[in-house]
Amino acid sequence: MNIKQNEMVRKMARELVKNEVMPFDKEMDQKAEFPWHVMKEIAKYGAFGLTEDPAYGGAGLDSYAETIFTEEMAYGSSSIAITLDAHYLAAHIFAKYASKELKDRLMPDMNSGNCIGCFALTEPSAGSDAAGIKSTAHLEGDEWVINGQKAWITNYSVSGFYLLAVLTDKTKGTRGISVIMVEKGNPGLKFGHKEDKMGIRGSDTGELFMSNCRVPKENLIGELGKGFKYCMEVLDIGRHLIGAMSVGVMRRCMDESVKYANERKAFGQSIGKFEAVSFKIADMKIAIETAEALTEKICYLRENKQPFSVPAACLKAYGGQRAVWSADAAIQIHGGNGYSKEFVPERLLRDAKILEIGEGTTEIQKMIIGNSMLSIK
Ligand SMILES: Cc1cc2nc3c(=O)[nH]c(=O)nc-3n(C[C@H](O)[C@H](O)[C@H](O)COP(=O)(O)OP(=O)(O)OC[C@H]3O[C@@H](n4cnc5c(N)ncnc54)[C@H](O)[C@@H]3O)c2cc1C
Known part of the structure; x- marks a missing residue:
């Protein structure tokens, strides 16, 4: 470091x-x-x-x-x-x-x-169960021909390059999945509808359709059949980054809450003087320190080329849940104003919810952690 x-x-x-x-x-x-x-x-x-x-x-x-x-x-x-x-x-x-x-x-x-960049793994019928993707690619001469659909893809319409996880061999399970790159403007890559999301509304999320989408065979990324491994590898990094996001969101919840608790008066004193308010802020601080420490531990593991799937799953599960809790607590501290779009906390809550869903839901993180503890493959 x-x-x-x-x-x-x-x-x-x-x-x-x-x-x-x-x-x-x-x-x-x-x-x-x-x-x-x-x-x-x-x-x-x-x-x-x-x-x-x-x-x-x-x-x-x-x-x-x-x-x-x-x-x-x-x-x-x-x-x-x-x-x-x-x-x-x-x-x-x-x-x-x-x-x-x-x-x-x-x-x-x-x-x-x-x-x-755009990383497109999820499909309408394959989210948590990412191995269930149905999009395919086959070679015709010197070109890959890609067909299928991706759903809930971030940067779907603003990207310059798309990494698509596709089946290049339907008979081999996850070993039949490869990653192929498609560039912006390819006539076989079409944008579906943009999601009207509850939060992170400035981000660009939507569907991709691949219809006889042709790319040079050199656009295969890495080795044939190794795509699922690459996706799982990078999702570990994604969970680390979502954990870092949760720290940022919780810090914002805490700062907004501290400011409001110092300014707002009830029963002749600042509401921050009520333990019910200050303990919420203390709980935010505890979660920030904990998630930050785990984020740093994972940096250490990554920099030293050590496995970090389980700590990254722990961070994502913990950070996501605590960020949602912190945003909810920030609304509560703001009282009626917390329910208003004039104030920041309601947006923080809508934004924070993605931290419990994207890049593997909290339940999937717990499945990864539990399976690892119990040595279940
Ligand atoms: C805003 C947004 C942006 C996204 N961006 C991208 C992106 O850029 N690229 C990409 O590839 N994907 C992206 N995704 C997709 C995201 O990764 C998936 O939504 C997520 O993995 C959950 O999959 P799903 O929506 O199909 O839910 P499902 O898999 O249908 O899950 C539904 C519910 O069932 C539970 N569940 C499922 N399986 C189990 C199990 N085995 N045990 C316990 N509970 C289970 C889940 O936890 C969840 O609560 C994005 C999603 C959102 C909302």
Whole structure:
């Protein structure tokens, strides 16, 4: 861990959030439009290629920097944090497994933010049960021909490149799943409807349809039949990042609650003087410290190339649940005002709920943890 570097990343991210993200957070939620102007400002800070190779224009930072940055973005806006999170997942797979030719061609634009990434695993009938995907790809001459549908895909209509998990061999179960890259503008890739979401409304979520979508056979990412492994690997990173988001969301809940509890008076005193209020804030602080410590532990494991699936599942389950609780508690502390869109907590609650669903629900995290404790394969 490079403490000085981490402090610099945090300072830079806080400034960015204060000046470029928070002024537009309410508008993003109200308009439910992808905030291109915010993303362009964020791109100037090198956010898209934070951990990527400097040879391709990345910043070459580590997972500490990635989680600190994610936490700070989530403090300002979960829509922005989740947009970057989806890009990071696609970029991690691409950087690790794509061919040199593909990397030479696409990574500079990915790292500069000109080419946002999309990681598309989920389908209408395969979410938690991701191994049940039905989209297929077969070779015709020198081209993959992809058919199928993806659902609930972040960055679905704003991306420059799409990593699709598809069946390349229906007879081999998860070993028949591969990852294939499709670029923006491919006539065989069509956008379905955009989801009208309860929260993270500035993020771009929707359906993808692949209809005889043809790409060069070189667009296979990594090895044939290894796609499910790549997806599971990157979902561990995704759970780490969602955990970092939960820390940012909880800090925002706490700060909004502290400010309000100091200002609002009832029965002749600040409401913060009532234990029922201050204990809620104390519980937020306990959850923040706990999730932050676990986030750092996972950074240590990642940097030292050690397994981190179970701690990442613990962080995601804990952080997601506590973030939802914290947002609910922040509403309660705000009383009637907490129920109003004039105040931040109601949006925090709507935004926080994704932390219990995306990248594996809380139940699936508990299944991973339980199975690991009981050595169930
Ligand atoms: C806003 C948003 C953005 C998303 N972005 C992406 C993206 O970019 N890329 C992508 O690939 N996917 C994305 N997803 C999909 C997301 O990963 C799935 O929604 C999630 O994994 C749950 O799958 P599901 O919706 O099919 O729910 P289901 O799998 O149908 O689950 C429904 C309920 O059943 C429970 N359940 C299911 N199986 C079990 C079990 N074995 N034990 C106990 N309980 C179980 C679940 O926990 C849940 O409560 C996104 C989803 C949302 C909402």
